[in-house]
Amino acid sequence: MTFFDPSTEDLDVPTIRKHAVRLAKAGLVGLVCMGSNGEAVHLTRAERKTVINETRSALVEAGFSNVPVIAGASEQSIRGTIELCKESYEAGAEYALIVPPSYYRYATGNDQTLYEFFTSVADGSPIPLILYNYPGAVAGIDMDSDLIIRISQHPNIVGTKFTCANTGKLTRVASALHAITPPSPLAPAQRKFPSTKTEANHPYVAFGGIADFSLQTLASGGSAILAGGANVIPKLCVQIFNLWSAGRFTEAMEAQELLSRADWVLTKAAIPGTKSAIQSYYGYGGFPRRPLARLSAEQAEAVAEKIKDAMEVEKSLPDIA
Template sequence: MDGLLLALRPLYPFISLRRLFILAPPISSTTRCYFTGSNTPTLCATFQPRPQAPGRVLSRLFTSNTIMTVSNGAANGHKTTGRPLPCGIYAPTMTFFDPETEDLDIPTIKRHAERLVRDGLAGLVTMGSNGEAIHCTREEKLAVTQATREALDAAGFADTPIIVGATEGSVRGTVELCQLAQQAGGDYVLLLPPSYFRLLMDEQAVYDYFIAVADASPLPLVLYNYPGAVAGIDMDSDLLIKLAAHPNIVGTKFTCGNTGKLTRVALATDAKTPFSEGSGYMAFGGVCDFTVQTLASCGSGIIAGGANVMPKVCVKVWNLYAEGKRDEAIALQKILSKGDWVLTKAAIAGTKQAIQSYFGYGGYPRRPLKRLEKARVAAIEEGVREVMEIEKSL
């Protein structure tokens, strides 16, 4: 199998855009579907069978005719993950620190992870932008993911997947972080394109970087399109579709907020939705006020910082739309979007402050990020008050 994959690698960009299945687990014909955060089956015309763990997540080669599929990570001795990525809401979790020493606060990291999954989130992302990965050593990154996995397992959420931010500036460094993510209990990695040498990172360089990492990573890759974090590098739909042909690249997070781009990639890859298993490729919106748009664009889920603060509201918007209650979903998203904008402007310090104000823990970001002044704290609390009243009622 490895030899066949290597032989086909030069054809990845030219293979047509159809995802096909061999050795895939059968999809149930039941008319029951499970919406995010619910253990109650609901009758519906179109459905998403509830993922079963342990199981095999499949990654496909794009082919004109049925050729093959391989388990995520099976190529080149990669890991086969037993935790599929379900549709729904994911949070890029915060990393909490002791307010005096700035050491990792492992008990709070575990407490936060458990709260989020109990509130209905489909999965968690550690060491992303909200997790202050840029402020953490490799050892700390490993410890945060380990603590998160331990917390989920201990709380009875052993089937909840963890995506781990693992970007470094070189292929070698990124692959090493991917290996550490696997050791720590991660199931997938989330990767930005390298950007320090911005003027040298043309489209071919970005493509070559991701292909090289995908070839060597023990975990499947979710690409992270966030121009604001990488000196303006904005991967277009053509590049993302071409990269998606690699069997170890299984999704994209669209923090760019480009609805058209998400739609094109989702359609070309036959992305998984609440209504169809599709190919299994995951097209994630990157902001929670982008939820309805993501669903309408054939998207798979949301990975959004606001879910750290108001996970139940985020899940409710998702479920309302998936259940066909679109007017209700839009009405609730309007309220959600106002609160989320307050948090977006206040960034990591503001998100931690909102958690502190409403859940009794949170603390501060690591320096050089500043702590908020009292007037700003009051403004944040007032700005999210409406959505948090709904959050507490759910």
């Protein structure tokens, strides 16, 4: 997430840095800057570069140089998106997270135009791309598995974030592209079918896009999650992956049930509620930039109370560093 001074709405760089390190210490193995929860649409290009650079710098200084930074880098044009990818790379990002162009939705929302958009950006980007399938943010454009698999044949496209929450689609893509997946006694040792991707410099990554289907992502052959809820409850997210990897399915289900209930509270409260939860439990967080509303004291208290059970488990789990 991106944090701001509550009075001026200027970037709160010390808090941005502190937050990144807290998440890395909790065990997250990659961080997203300038995604949906990062309020990228509220920032200038210069501010975006600052957030990416400060996040990368904070991780390195804290001993987490191996934790990659994924940067949202979407514009409406191919040219503009490539420029953002280059700026993100210069600021320290290792990957770019890209949504479909949607302002001219009825001209750009067809399969061929989307294919040309993503592959052209991949041609010009200095860093690998992760497709971001989030229909709610792009006027309902929802790429199906056939299109994602076709686009992902490009060697510089290395993953997809499924915020569509369609686990069937995730399964088909993960299977076709041999997405990397955590080893577990609960999962097959190898994929049943050969990969459709013949040229790859990087293992494909199939991300669940919401924390409330973390375990379902793994059971579907997925790789990991990129989820806003991990800003608040990172160690519980990591715990589900650890339990899956250890073959402890019943405990993983119990943890997922707890996470799903808390994540639904955060999803309904959106960015203002997520920031208020961070404020309630970690002493920082503040408010989003306007025009996003600020929660009242009563609303913030209600969010904190509704995620209390998950937060008690979160507090009981150790940091990794």
